[in-house]
Amino acid sequence: MDTSTPTTPHPHRLVMATADPIPSSSPAFGTPARPFRIPKANAPPPKTSILPILLPPSTLRPVAFRTFTRKHNLTISSSALQTLAAFVGKNCGSGWREEGLAERVLDEVAKIWKRAGGGVIVEEGKGASLKAILQSLEGSMSGGRVLAGRLNPHDGSIKTSRNGDGTRIESLTGHTNGSITTAPGDGDEDDSQLSLYPRTWLKVIAAFDVPRLTYNVDKKYFEATKSKPTLFPPPSHKTALFRDRYNLVYQRLLRNESFQTSSGITGVPLLQRSSSNLATQQSYKLTPIANLLGRNGTSHLLLGLLSISPTGDLSLVDLTGSVALDLSHARMIPEDGAWFAPGMIVLVDGVYEEEEMVKGSVLGGNTGVGGAIGGHFVGVSICGPPCERRDISLGTGNRRGGGEISSSGGFGWVDFLGLGSERAQGVRMRRIQEKCLRGDLDMTEPKSRLKVAVLSEVNLDNMRTLDALKKVFGVYNDLSRAERPQVFVMMGNFVQKAIISGGGRAGSIEYKEYFDSLAVVLSDFPALLQYxxxxxxxxxxxxxASAFSAGAASTIPRQPVPELFTSRIKRAFTAANSELGRSNSPEPVGEALWTSNPTHLTWFGPVHDIAIFRDDISGRLRRTAVDTKPDDEHDITMHEALDGPTDNAVSIAPEEEIDPVAQSNATKLGTGAATSMARKLVKTILDQGTISPFPLPLRPVLWDHGSALQLYPLPTALILADAEASPFCMTYEGCHVMNPGRLTPEGDIPIVRWVEYDVLRNRGKVREERY
Known part of the structure; x- marks a missing residue:
């Protein structure tokens, strides 16, 4: 019997050999051949293993700076850099530098951070969660690279939802470290389902709803105050109120070109008036007050708060100390162009004289109570801190209707009003504004213009006021819907005397009757109430507030008029809207909003910010302003002794830009003195960056809500209702300031005056009618 091995292969083994072109890994030992699987076209590539390394944060710092700061205008904190270094070392390995893996990963992290609405400083708690971003990014990486096909915010790892106004919110599912809120300024945002009625995007923000922000000097960024506001805060909050004001002005000053140190410039020139904008040829240097000790007879430039010392003398205070101030030889810059009163932050240029050089000095020792140093500071010139335009503060450059974001820094990522920051929502809101104003709605009327009618000092206890209101409402009632103002701002005082304090009379009942009379007048114009x-x-x-102030300056910010007195007016709006029958219409109905003083009126988020404040501020400035009486001969001698002739000296105070059309209206309504006073008022308030630059005994302020009084960044428009000043409209550093004055001026001629403001043109005009 033949026991030899047959030479014919097994049929199955033959098929395997011919079907698999790949030979066996070990033919000598007869191991079976493994079938070669061809990957599918849509299958993800195999995940390459990476050998983790320990990457020090200092080694990654240059790459992070190049990616986050230079490319995306972001600043990364030390804790975030340490987190990113651990992530890159774990997921990119040794190829993080040679293969450029780290730069690509950091670029993707920066993009997600900006889309998530994070702040300009990359760290935890700045609008987005860095840990959540890295956890989501780690699942889409292979071989140290981010796979674009797997990085999809809608693949189930990110949950998407929408707010009522269409804002998209994306939160990471499966993670408890935080959530990602996507800014609605992304280019892929769907705006087709949003309302295209302009009044839908109108928001009234009361002072108590404004985010409480404080400037962090170390981080050079704004931070939200974590403590809960109260009417009885600890005394330290009073000190923080003025310290925050000083830090805000100080950082704004250092950002100015005139205070940027440049090579080849020595010495500190005096503050003098220039022909136009800030001087770029000179470099100013600030001296802390504490550094004046031992520097007798030297000239310095000080930034401090004007105050009254316990001895009754005028002094200048900063964060390091205080010094007695002598302004008897000081020259105001510009000449008679602004008020300087205690409570204001000013720049003073002058000479320090030590105590032993001052005859009859009452200050003992080098330092006194409250850090007061001996001697006094003889002021040569005094001016307010230069104002900063809104686009410079936000770092957006000059962008009218959009534009590229500047790389010069700024606070564009800070949400100052709680509606979203300029960089997060500005682009999208401008796009929505264009759609709203293109006439996309199916309306018979042409596209509407955004107008605001501002009426101030509406004294309802005066019968002439009701007749004047009928005239104003009648003027707009006869116009088409496109030409009517979409907003009417009616400002108090709604009574001439503070009768609400009682005094044996039924003040509350009378006050309610006055608003009932206003409701009757409004009911005669249903078209205005409906739209x-x-x-x-x-x-x-x-x-x-008048219940305890009896008409004196009350505490600000102050609450709105209680609902107890406004029920009749609300019923008038309800009745007018019910007659129209628009219950299912997407167009917003007319409404009456009762807000605080001060308040903000915004349109399309951060695009249009209109600050509103009712106060007789010009009279308070005239009563408390410092009166300098310079001796011209002595002043010229001091200027020549310190810095030579004054012909080439330059001022750091910018000139105001006056709207010629609005200025002509103001000139017709008042004398040249009234126009000069209006310029002084506007420049004083905007340079100080606050609507209440007074000491607390003169104008009380709620300590925990002091940030609501700040004018930083500058609003696009400011309604500064002052009944003691003549009506005016003028623009200063891009901010349009309006004062409607009294609704019914004093006199025998029945005249009604108000301001009509065009939001898109950022221009207002004073209107006048006889009734």
């Missing part, structure tokens, strides 16, 4: 928003801002005579 307009009425905003009511109280004054010092309105409840309940």
């Amino acid at each position: 307009s928003t009425f905003v009511f801002v109280p004054g010092d005579n309105d409840p309940w």
Whole structure:
């Protein structure tokens, strides 16, 4: 019997050999051949293993700086850099530098951070969660690279939802470290389902709803105050109120070109008036007050708060100390162009004289109570800190209707009003504004213009006021819907005297009857009630602040008029809207909003910010301003002794830009003195960056809500209702300031005056009618 091995292969083994072109890994041992699987076209590539390394944060710092700061205008904190170094070392391995893996990963992290609405400083708690971003990114990486096909925010790892106004919110599922809020300024945002009625995007933000922000000097960024606001805060909050004001002005000053150190410039020139903008040829240097000791007879430039010392003398205070101030030889810059009163932050240029050089000095020792140093500071010139334009503060450059974001820094990522920052929502809101104003709606009327009618000092206890209101409402009632104002701002005082304090009379009942009379007048114009928003801002005579102030300056910010007195007006709006029958219409109905003083009126988020404040501020400035009486001969001698002739000296105070059309209206309504006073008022307030630059005994302020009084960044428009000043409209550093004055001026001629403001043109005009 033949026991030899047959030479014919097994049929199955033959098929395997011919079907698999790849030979066996070990033919000598007869191991079976493994079938070669061809990957599918859509299958992800195999995940390459990476050998983790320990990457020090200092080694990654240059790459992070190049990616985050230079490319994306972001600043990364030390803790975030340490987190990113651990992530890159774990997921990119040794190829993080040679293969450029780290730069690509950091670039993707920066993009997600900006889309998530994070702040300009990359760290935890700045609008997005860095840990959540890295956890989501780690699942889409292979071989140290981010796979674009797997990085999809809608693949189930990120949950998407929408707010009522269409804002998209994306939160990471499966993680408890935080959530990612996507800014609605992304280019792929779908705006087709959003309302295209302009009044939908109108928001009234009360002072108590404004985010409480404080400037962090170390981080050079704004931070939200974590403590809960109260009417009885600890005394340290009073000190923080003025310290925050000083730090805000100080950082704004150092950002100015005139205070940027440049090579080849020595010495500190005096502050003098220039022909136009800030001087770029000179470099100014600030001296802390504490550094004046031992520097007798030297000239310095000081930044401090004007105050009254316990001895009754004028002094200058900064964060290091205080010094007695002598302004008897000081020259104001510009000449008679601004007020300087205690409570304001000013720049003073002059000479320090030590105590032993001052005859009859009452200050003992080098330092006194409260850090006061001996001697005094003889001021040569005094001016306010230069104002900063809104686009410079936000770092957006000059962008009218959009534009590229500047790389010069700024606070564009800070949400100052709680509606979203300029860089997060500005682009999208401008796109929505264009759609709203293109006439996309199916309306018979042409596209509407955004107008605001501003009426101030509406004294309802004066019968002439009701007749004047009928005239104003009648003027707009005869116009088409496109030409009517979409907002009416009615500002107090709604009574001439603070009768709400009682005194044996039924003040509350009378006050309610006055608003009932206003409701009767409004009911005669249902077209205005159906398509307009009425905003009511109280004054010092309105409840309940007048119950204890008796008409004097009450504490600000102050609450709106209580609902106890406004029920009749609300019923008038309800009745007018019910007659129209628009219950299912997407167009917003007319409404009456009662807000605080001060308040903000915003349109399309951060695009249009209109600050509103009712106060007789010009009279308070005239009563408390410092009166300098310079001796011209002595002044010229001191200038020549310190810095030579004054012909080439330059001022750091910018000239105001006056709207010629609005200025002509103001000139017709008042004398040249009234126009000069209006310029002084506007320059004083905007340079100080606050609507209440006074000491607390003169104008009380709620300590925990002091940030609501700041004008930084500058609003696009400011309604500064002052009944003691003539009506005016003018623009200073891009901010349009308006004062409607009294609704019914004093005199025998029945005249009604108000301001009509065009939001898109950022220009207002004073209107006048006889009734």
